[in-house]
Amino acid sequence: MERGGRGLVPALSVNPSIPTMPACTVSVIMPIHAYTPFLEKSLESTLACLHTGMEMVLVDERMDSLCRPLVNEALAHPGVRLVKAMGEGLVNGLLTGLAAARGAYLARMDADDMCLGDRFSLQQHYLDRHPEVGLVSCKVRYGGDSTKYPGFARFVTEVNDLDTHEKMVQKRYADAVVIHPSVMFRRELVQLGSYRERNAAGQAVPEDFDLWLRWMNQGVRFAKLEECLLVWNDWEGRLSRSHPAYAKRAFREAAAEAFVPPAGKPVWICGYGRTVERRLAPFRRRGLKPAGYLALAPERREDQLPVITPAEAGQLRGKALLLVMVGNLRGKRWIQQFLDTESFVEGSDYLWMV
Structure with missing residues (x-):
């Protein structure tokens, strides 16, 4: 069954704590x-x-x-x-x-x-x-x-x-x-x-x-x-x-426990800074290894991961999955407008994360 769901899973085992013959x-x-x-x-x-x-x-x-x-x-x-x-x-x-x-x-x-x-x-x-x-x-x-x-x-x-x-x-x-x-x-x-x-x-x-x-x-x-x-x-x-x-x-x-990285696509993080790293921490603990970051300004990181700006984001469209981890309401609105303008497709090109 495809993740994300197209219908009910057909094969269900019996759970004795839930009666099988509804009254x-x-x-x-x-x-x-x-x-x-x-x-x-x-x-x-x-x-x-x-x-x-x-x-x-x-x-x-x-x-x-x-x-x-x-x-x-x-x-x-x-x-x-x-x-x-x-x-x-x-x-x-x-x-x-x-x-x-x-x-x-x-x-x-x-x-x-x-x-x-x-x-x-x-x-x-x-x-x-x-x-x-x-x-x-x-x-x-x-x-x-x-x-x-x-x-x-x-x-x-x-x-x-x-x-x-x-x-x-x-x-x-x-x-x-x-x-x-x-x-x-x-x-x-x-x-x-x-x-x-x-x-x-x-x-x-x-x-x-x-x-x-x-x-x-x-x-x-x-x-x-x-x-x-x-x-x-x-x-x-x-x-x-x-x-x-x-x-x-x-x-x-x-969310981190339920998330499964897409096969064949690198995962990038949209957002930067301490707040984003705090949001990312549960995912890292479960083995997620970001390929890079999308931020408003270029940054140099000790781990050498690339940090690109919105002007360069087009290279990710269709080739990577962006996890948007920005919590600020004004920032979220700007990012949504940017992603829409750049024709990023929600679900396949990017996902909003809590």
């Missing part, structure tokens, strides 16, 4: 730990999208007492079950939910987000009609203060713009290409790999970004519905703001 169509997995001001609306909106043959698996991650009344109210719904997490932390909660789920399709939902429209039915119908697709997401509405947190608001916009599998594959090393609580996927995918807290080298990794990379590298095809079916609430208590697994260095470790 329902869709299982929605929602771990709950601490009370949030969005919990009530999150539960209500999710229940409103549940139909006959669907279930919601609530995972008790040592939830605090404030959650209990709302959870008990949700449990009055015949399609809702509560299971105790097998261990501490979100990943253990997710693994518990996966093991308990009975659906042919598995959907994610967070306790601080809101479902919109008829989300689960639309995603289920899409997977029913497109057997070549393994995971389907949707457009997402930013539920935060875009003035106070412009970076997170921009992230949602950028993810929404990745509306085809090809666009997602091209940007897969730069950031998460789908927002985690917006996804629904086939239960068979768990046999290709599941959530984990740490990679093979023992470093903390973002459980979703890490999983999407591993699935895409095994040929899983992603899709994104045009409908906006989730409100992604951004607030101070969100894990993505505070947990070390979501620090930039954790994303870089996941």
Whole structure:
């Protein structure tokens, strides 16, 4: 199967922790730990999208007492079950939910987000009609203060713009290409790999970004519905703001582990300086040997690697892969404009890296 993915990997072994005979169509997995001001609306909106043959698996991650009344109210719904997490932390909660789920399709939902429209039915119908697709997401509405947190608001916009599998594959090393609580996927995918807290080298990794990379590298095809079916609430208590697994260095470790240099093409680095070397370090530790650097000004290096300027970059087009490791927003915009002007093709001539 080609890396980057043209369809589902056909040969899947049986994982005994995931039942092979689904008892329902869709299982929605929602771990709950601490009370949030969005919990009530999150539960209500999710229940409103549940139909006959669907279930919601609530995972008790040592939830605090404030959650209990709302959870008990949700449990009055015949399609809702509560299971105790097998261990501490979100990943253990997710693994518990996966093991308990009975659906042919598995959907994610967070306790601080809101479902919109008829989300689960639309995603289920899409997977029913497109057997070549393994995971389907949707457009997402930013539920935060875009003035106070412009970076997170921009992230949602950028993810929404990745509306085809090809666009997602091209940007897969730069950031998460789908927002985690917006996804629904086939239960068979768990046999290709599941959530984990740490990679093979023992470093903390973002459980979703890490999983999407591993699935895409095994040929899983992603899709994104045009409908906006989730409100992604951004607030101070969100894990993505505070947990070390979501620090930039954790994303870089996941990307470096998943990256495989193209056969027959040298890898060059777009960017220069200490920040770029810090981004490059996890790749070097895994054996990546850059052939050279593309920088704004020529530099002399102790390792004698060549450093060329944009005026000379044309020699790389079609003959090398550029890893763009510039993080500055203004610099990223300039580089994108330059690459477009010089007819570099994303995915084959260059890749954006986290």
